Amino acid sequence: MTAYDDLMAFQRDTTALGQVAGRLGWDQETVMPRGAAGQRSEEMAALESILHGRRADPRVGDWLDQATTDDPVAQAQLREIRRSYDRATKLPARLSAELARETSLAQGIWAQARAAEDFSQFAPSLSRVIALKQEEAAALADGGSLYDALLDDYEPGATAASIGVMFDDLRPGLVALREKILGSTRDMPRLQGSFDTDEQFKLSQTLARAFGYDLNRGRIDRAVHPFSSGSGSDVRITTRTDPADPFNCFYSTIHEVGHASYEQGIEDQYALTPLGCGVSMGVHESQSRIYENQLGRSRAFTGWLYARMVEVYGAFGVADADAFYAAVNGVRPGFIRTEADEVHYNLHVMMRFDLEQALLTGDLSVDDLPGAWNDRFAADFGVAVDTPSNGVLQDVHWSVGLIGYFPTYTLGNVYAGCLYESLGKAVPDLDAELAAGNTSSATGWLRDHVQRHGGLYRPVDLITRATGGAPSVQPLLRYLETKFSQLYDL
Missing domain, CATH: 1.10.1370.30 (Neurolysin; domain 3)
Structure with a gap:
């Protein structure tokens, strides 16, 4: 197999695991028992740790350096994997896990605060989320705009x-x-x-x-x-x-x-x-x-x-x-x-x-x-x-x-x-x-x-x-x- 083939096989499993994480999020918002929120946050953090490890795996960098192709589709695949790899390698694994854990908890706290019409119930959780996002943005921005670093995740190229x-x-x-x-x-x-x-x-x-x-x-x-x-x-x-x-x-x-x-x-x-x-x-x-x-x-x-x-x-x-x-x-x-x-x-x-x-x-x-x-x-x-x-x-x-x-x-x-x-x-x-x-x-x-x-x-x-x-x-x-x-x- 070529470096490109090895990379795509590895990427397929990473993407599949990402879909599993998404399914856990869907479950949390639809049918998960309210009392399961704490355990779900730990599950999300554990899965995110695995995903981060795969996205930042040094082998991905090696495969990207070795892979060559004239096919436009394959070139686009490499472009997107490179983008994900560059982002993942800037973020500490600890931070990715903490964000997954905190945001999983915060969703439930937000819903309860919304039902109770009480922002004070949500404020401490939101403060922790914002602090983590500030840390994430600083790691990604390399001294540039914090907001642009996060916006780029949703709209590549926008500022x-x-x-x-x-x-x-x-x-x-x-x-x-x-x-x-x-x-x-x-x-x-x-x-x-x-x-x-x-x-x-x-x-x-x-x-x-x-x-x-x-x-x-x-x-x-x-x-x-x-x-x-x-x-x-x-x-x-x-x-x-x-x-x-x-x-x-x-x-x-x-x-x-x-x-x-x-x-x-x-x-x-x-x-x-x-x-x-x-x-x-x-x-x-x-x-x-x-x-x-x-x-x-x-x-x-x-x-x-x-x-x-x-x-x-x-x-x-x-x-x-x-x-x-x-x-x-x-x-x-x-x-x-x-x-x-x-x-x-x-x-x-x-x-x-x-x-x-x-x-x-x-x-x-x-x-x-x-x-x-x-x-x-x-x-x-x-x-x-x-x-x-x-x-x-x-x-x-x-x-x-x-x-x-x-x-x-x-x-x-x-x-x-x-x-x-x-x-x-x-x-x-x-x-x-x-x-x-x-x-x-x-x-x-x-x-x-x-x-x-x-x-x-x-x-x-x-x-x-x-x-x-x-x-x-x-x-x-x-x-x-x-x-x-x-x-x-x-």
Whole structure:
């Protein structure tokens, strides 16, 4: 066997073990007994120690130095293994294990604090997570930006400066559109009444299938915070239900199906290799956001969804499909990022981007975080935060150490805007198909142009290849301006 063959055989086992770790995380968020949290944290730490040892194994470095190939796919495999190896060798094994242990515990503590509306229960755990992430960032940064060192794990090549430029380009258009909408006299209908949660969950499975999610290689469960987990032939998602708000369930499901479909759509030959997963979280979010918004919240698809809801719930106070479309897309300030309309959503992300940078650098202490959050929210949204679960405790990300993750949501929206313009040109009958509940042309185009490639191309290269141009905020702004100007008669 060649050095490349030896390396790939070793990498396959490492990747398989990583999938096992991911399955433990899924189990913890869905069916694990609450009393098992302490033991699970030790299990996660032990497994992470093994994974770190494999990723930093000196043999990997030797194989990388010896492996040569002219094959573009093999070159991409080597690129990704080198990136992982360089990162792993900078991190002490102790730190990797401590992060796995602490974040496993922190998830449960966060959930309990959120239910109790008590940030003080979570603050000590969050302080430990932040301290560990500061140590990790310092080890990776080599004297450079701490935030960039962590961001690069989720969006290779991105920096806080480049994200800041994107936000500066995006914010004025979003704010101007929001002000026009909030100044409109049009009043969007809202859902009223109670919607059986078991029926919501059944309908979420119908929606998942409609968007091409293969339930033979996946499953849907309920969790506090919806997420997608796994790759290849085992890709699982979760959703949540609320009797007063079925849209929370339906659009969380469609969003996570976008993530899961990306993983399920990757070429089989890349399974259990570095190319066998999404290339970045920004690209991942482009799939979840285009599924959820441009497709799932379109006038065409909401008409089909309205008919399904009438079948399940009978008359539920919304007059017709046009009123239902308006109800799905109403713009109003709200506390919860995952439930935010398309105009406000990125403003939620921008706020978190600034706060987590301040946490990482030490400019903001964990104890001062709730006040900083509430002040910033009032300034950006004009609404006072009423409870911690509607504020600083709403997102799971910081409890699991995902510092640097939040900006990829907006980057995903930007990528989705670019992809949607190209998709519309490639599928001229898109609205007619969506009105029939048929997403196959849209999801097929995304699978062919984005999903099947896995990690083969770098994020910006992938979007450029798919759309024929470099990523820009303008397609997203055009989409939002067109959609909401029509909705609100602007």
